[in-house]
Amino acid sequence: MTEPADDDAATPSxxxxxxxxxxxxxxxxxxxxxxxxxxxxxxxxLRSVADALGxxxxxxxxxxxxxxELLLAVYREHEVREQGAPERMKSAIGDxxxxxxxxxxxxxLVQLYTTLSADAVQEGHPATREFMRDRFTRxxxxxxxxxxxxxxxxRIRDDLxxxxxxxxxxxxxxxxxxxxxxxxxxxxxxxVLRLLERIVPTGGTTAPGAPA
Amino acid sequence: MTEPADDDAATPSxxxxxxxxxxxxxxxxxxxxxxxxxxxxxxxxLRSVADALGxxxxxxxxxxxxxxELLLAVYREHEVREQGAPERMKSAIGDxxxxxxxxxxxxxLVQLYTTLSADAVQEGHPATREFMRDRFTRxxxxxxxxxxxxxxxxRIRDDLxxxxxxxxxxxxxxxxxxxxxxxxxxxxxxxVLRLLERIVPTGGTTAPGAPA
Numbered sequence: 001m002t003e004p005a006d007d008d009a010a011t012p013s014x015x016x017x018x019x020x021x022x023x024x025x026x027x028x029x030x031x032x033x034x035x036x037x038x039x040x041x042x043x044x045x046l047r048s049v050a051d052a053l054g055x056x057x058x059x060x061x062x063x064x065x066x067x068x069e070l071l072l073a074v075y076r077e078h079e080v081r082e083q084g085a086p087e088r089m090k091s092a093i094g095d096x097x098x099x100x101x102x103x104x105x106x107x108x109l110v111q112l113y114t115t116l117s118a119d120a121v122q123e124g125h126p127a128t129r130e131f132m133r134d135r136f137t138r139x140x141x142x143x144x145x146x147x148x149x150x151x152x153x154x155r156i157r158d159d160l161x162x163x164x165x166x167x168x169x170x171x172x173x174x175x176x177x178x179x180x181x182x183x184x185x186x187x188x189x190x191x192v193l194r195l196l197e198r199i200v201p202t203g204g205t206t207a208p209g210a211p212a
Numbered sequence: 213m214t215e216p217a218d219d220d221a222a223t224p225s226x227x228x229x230x231x232x233x234x235x236x237x238x239x240x241x242x243x244x245x246x247x248x249x250x251x252x253x254x255x256x257x258l259r260s261v262a263d264a265l266g267x268x269x270x271x272x273x274x275x276x277x278x279x280x281e282l283l284l285a286v287y288r289e290h291e292v293r294e295q296g297a298p299e300r301m302k303s304a305i306g307d308x309x310x311x312x313x314x315x316x317x318x319x320x321l322v323q324l325y326t327t328l329s330a331d332a333v334q335e336g337h338p339a340t341r342e343f344m345r346d347r348f349t350r351x352x353x354x355x356x357x358x359x360x361x362x363x364x365x366x367r368i369r370d371d372l373x374x375x376x377x378x379x380x381x382x383x384x385x386x387x388x389x390x391x392x393x394x395x396x397x398x399x400x401x402x403x404v405l406r407l408l409e410r411i412v413p414t415g416g417t418t419a420p421g422a423p424a
Contacts, residue, residue: 040335111333118330121323121393123252133394140391140398164407167391167399168384175383179352181333182345186352187379195376199411 025063028053032074037108041115046070068119068128075116076131078109091155092146092166093200096173097193103177104189110177117174140166157201165200172196237275240265244286249320253327258282280331280340287328288343290321303367304358305381305412309405312385316401322389329386352378369413377412384408 031053046067050060064070082099103110119125120132143166150156156165176189243265258279262272276282294311315322331337332344355378362368368377388401 114330114333117390118326121326121390129394132390136391136394137398160411161407164400164404167388167404168407171384171387171391171404172380173383174387174390175385176379178329178333178344178386179348179379179383182341182348186349188376192376192379192383195373195380199372199413201411201413 021063028060028063029073029077032070033078033109035108036074036112037106040108040111041071068125071112071116071119072128072131075109075112078112092143092150093169093193093197095146096143096169097190097197100173100177100193101190104180107181110181113174114178114181136170139170143169155202157203160201169196233275240267240272240275241285241289244282245290245321247320248286248324249318252320252323253283280337283324283328283331284340284343287321287324290324304355304362304378305405305409307358308355308381308385309402309409312389312405313402315389316392319393322393325386326390326393348382351382355381366415369415372413381408 028049032049035049035052046060046064047057049070050057053060060070064073082102103113116128116132119128121129140163144162147156147160147162147165151158151160151162172193173189176187176192179187180189240261244261247261247264258272258276259269261282262269265272272282276285294314315325328340328344331340333341352375356374359368359372359374359377363370363372363374384405385401388399388404391399392401
């Protein structure tokens with residue numbers, strides 16, 4: 001279907017316009033998550049998305065003024081749905097492993113994440129940079145909190161810096177996704193994350209230099 | 213300086229043409245490494261590189277037919293220079309840490325690496341995908357070999373899978389670069405890689421479930 005630019009959302013004084021705009025935005029994101037999951041992020045130029053949705057380029061730009069904003073909205077929506085998963089917040093590295101396993105079922109979303117990471121470290125993508133920096137800050141803090149709980153319970157040795165171990169665990173998970181996407185037969189991300197769980201030492205403080 | 217398209221390299225039968233072509237190619241790569249190091253990879257569109265070098269777009273395309281091929285050549289050249297560094301091949305994770313420290317001195321090259329990673333996992337960049345897949349394969353094999361030497365010498369516990377530990381170490385290094393580029397005050401990549409060295413258990417096999 002082809003339709004004119006959707007002016008309703010721009011004029012919320014019109015009856016139902018605001019709600020209609022919100023629904024349309026959600027509908028675009030639904031379709032985008034499906035497209036990215038199936039075809040990867042390359043299919044997500046504003047023009048090809050507008051074509052696939054059967055709306056005008058102008059209508060799409062009304063909701064998402066740039067490709068960066070569309071990609072960020074898609075990833076945020078994915079994160080919101082992911083946070084509803086029941087396994088969240090049990091143990092530090094185990095949670096990461098389960099989340100990574102779910103992500104790997106949808107290579108398009110891993111591609112999207114990799115694209116956002118690469119955009120974020122380049123000039124010219126300020127919104128992506130801010131989103132990714134804030135995301136890492138939040139993720140490190142959440143994971144460090146779980147690590148401190150594991151340390152209090154004797155599951156992780158308590159002389160390890162929780163923030164640094166959080167950075168390390170996130171880095172392993174992110175880095176593995178790229179290796180796995182490029183060579184799924186050679187790299188088993190879940191097995192490597194299990195190796196990380198296995199080498200993080202348990203129990204109380206061990207004096208430096210003490211035998212393992 | 214502005215000059216006509218350099219036809220010499222295309223017709224090596226002309227005296228000195230081949231050598232001149234090789235020199236010109238090296239000169240372009242020199243300039244590109246400088247530009248990427250200083251301004252990041254965004255400055256590296258074929259047109260802006262040609263402008264900066266004072267050569268025509270056509271002349272540049274003679275040496276590097278696409279942006280992907282130019283970026284790959286720049287990264288390969290950087291790797292060749294890096295491999296000349298004296299610290300190579302001492303110990304598995306220590307080497308990675310030193311290499312990462314050198315890379316961090318040149319944020320533009322870390323941006324370039326992140327761009328190549330993101331391109332490699334998308335459709336439409338077959339040469340980049342092949343280069344990065346081969347690079348990871350080689351790097352995992354080299355690192356696994358060093359890990360096996362460390363295991364033979366009792367520096368790493370010998371019941372850990374050397375290939376998986378290699379994947380893990382590369383992933384940590386790659387993932388940390390992104391976190392560090394986005395938030396250098398919050399993430400100290402070298403300190404986190406030292407944490408990895410510290411938690412990888414030393415000595416002979418420990419039975420599963422044995423106290424650390």
